[in-house]
Amino acid sequence: MRQIADSKHVEVLIHGLADAVAAVRLEAPADQTWALVGIRNRGDEIARRIARRLDAHGDKPPVPVGSLDITLYRDDLSEIGSQAVVGTTDIPFELDAVHVVLVDDVLMTGRSIRAAMASLIDLGRPRRIWLAVLTDRGGRELPICPDFVGLDLTSEPIEAGEHVYVHLKPADDKDQIAVGPIG
Amino acid sequence: MSKQLGNQADDYRWPHRHLLSLEELSSQDIRFLLTTALGFESVSTRSVKKVPALRGRVVVNLFFEDSTRTRASFHLAASRLSADVLEFSAKGSSVAKGETLIDTARNIEAMGVDAIVVRHQQSGAARMVSQAVGCSVLNAGDGQHEHPTQGLLDVFTIAKRLNRTDTFDFTGLKVAIVGDIAHSRVARSNVHALQKLGARVVLVGPPTLLPGGFRDMGCELSHDLDAVLPGVDAVNMLRVQFERLTSQAFPSVREYSSLFGLTAARMQRARKDILVMHPGPMNRGLEIESAVADSPNSTILEQVTNGLAIRMAGLFLTVGAS
Numbered sequence: 001m002r003q004i005a006d007s008k009h010v011e012v013l014i015h016g017l018a019d020a021v022a023a024v025r026l027e028a029p030a031d032q033t034w035a036l037v038g039i040r041n042r043g044d045e046i047a048r049r050i051a052r053r054l055d056a057h058g059d060k061p062p063v064p065v066g067s068l069d070i071t072l073y074r075d076d077l078s079e080i081g082s083q084a085v086v087g088t089t090d091i092p093f094e095l096d097a098v099h100v101v102l103v104d105d106v107l108m109t110g111r112s113i114r115a116a117m118a119s120l121i122d123l124g125r126p127r128r129i130w131l132a133v134l135t136d137r138g139g140r141e142l143p144i145c146p147d148f149v150g151l152d153l154t155s156e157p158i159e160a161g162e163h164v165y166v167h168l169k170p171a172d173d174k175d176q177i178a179v180g181p182i183g
Numbered sequence: 184m185s186k187q188l189g190n191q192a193d194d195y196r197w198p199h200r201h202l203l204s205l206e207e208l209s210s211q212d213i214r215f216l217l218t219t220a221l222g223f224e225s226v227s228t229r230s231v232k233k234v235p236a237l238r239g240r241v242v243v244n245l246f247f248e249d250s251t252r253t254r255a256s257f258h259l260a261a262s263r264l265s266a267d268v269l270e271f272s273a274k275g276s277s278v279a280k281g282e283t284l285i286d287t288a289r290n291i292e293a294m295g296v297d298a299i300v301v302r303h304q305q306s307g308a309a310r311m312v313s314q315a316v317g318c319s320v321l322n323a324g325d326g327q328h329e330h331p332t333q334g335l336l337d338v339f340t341i342a343k344r345l346n347r348t349d350t351f352d353f354t355g356l357k358v359a360i361v362g363d364i365a366h367s368r369v370a371r372s373n374v375h376a377l378q379k380l381g382a383r384v385v386l387v388g389p390p391t392l393l394p395g396g397f398r399d400m401g402c403e404l405s406h407d408l409d410a411v412l413p414g415v416d417a418v419n420m421l422r423v424q425f426e427r428l429t430s431q432a433f434p435s436v437r438e439y440s441s442l443f444g445l446t447a448a449r450m451q452r453a454r455k456d457i458l459v460m461h462p463g464p465m466n467r468g469l470e471i472e473s474a475v476a477d478s479p480n481s482t483i484l485e486q487v488t489n490g491l492a493i494r495m496a497g498l499f500l501t502v503g504a505s
Contacts, residue, residue, distance in 0.1 A: 086223065122234070
């Protein structure tokens, strides 16, 4: 497995995402409510870290953070069947009329994002859904385009049989982005 | 993933196409199903109470016995997974015209269904159906044998109340099941589920309704509710099933009630935070006094609510495995 970004680099990337979100939010009307929703199991940790950075700016109200489990919305459920592990969705706030920044670790086909959007829309009616991803490795199968990208890997030589791994504490022992064989 | 599943191995796969009994499930299977059910809970509390997990699938409720909550619960669980549900009652059907259980099941399967939920008065009926058809079969109660989803929702309810949903480890817990143990499929399923999660089980009832065979299953047996009550974390009060009692099992309803009914006076002996459970439907004033059934200790309505998440998980996992 080869490392693409170390923990220092991951921190810079997440701060970059947070600053980009903050810039958009700064221009938005003051009465607009914003929230972060991370896709489990790494997007929710990225969302929490973005929120910490946003709240550290201190010039806007704190951003609530939710986590989303998309298993039940996956379009390949009939193929993976019982291998699917259903997690819990925890969004402790109303989504109606909120600007939701959907956060994921790796963007590839766009199918997870489609599932996440279908799930969000069943949970409420966000005013707008934004998409922030830590890395974009290309390979889209759906017309989905991120608003905020940390690390653009679309021109990196990543084989089709390889996987981009995002490791984040506390689920993993260190922060890093790496490329390696699937499995 | 590993974090959320507690002690589950990462390479674990749910292996069962059917949900027929808890006796045949491993403790890992049970913990996996309960963990899966946690993920389904929120579906019932949000504005759109539906997820697309079983879209395009068909679930059949095949009930040969009266049932209100189990049938409704399975129906709603299947609907919330976006499956289509077909209701089939024995009354006024071809069964009344003499069709056998197997023929009925095969005919229903021939319509292209993905799961059959069976309730039948004969023990083993669900397994027999599962051997005759190619789709998933879920046991919603077979005679005096098992009622797996009830056993699962009962342990799920205990775990939620006692904050054990991170591991579903019941080590150190003791649960009493009280009443007509002999005729109770709820008792059997509960014994399996509780023991596999690590709890100790004590069965309480009159000698005529308490078969000694349960001792071989590792249960403690008692005829004295007052003596058992102080030492248990939960007490599960079974319904007196007059429809299954063929002989005079106890002298009078009043005697049964005074010896084995859970009254407010008797509750004084129990721990303050004891959980009072009942699978329903209750005979108020017989096995349980109204004041107890409606007290903060009572989990009776939570059990009904939790049944939905459990049945969604059961349908999702079994249909997904086929």
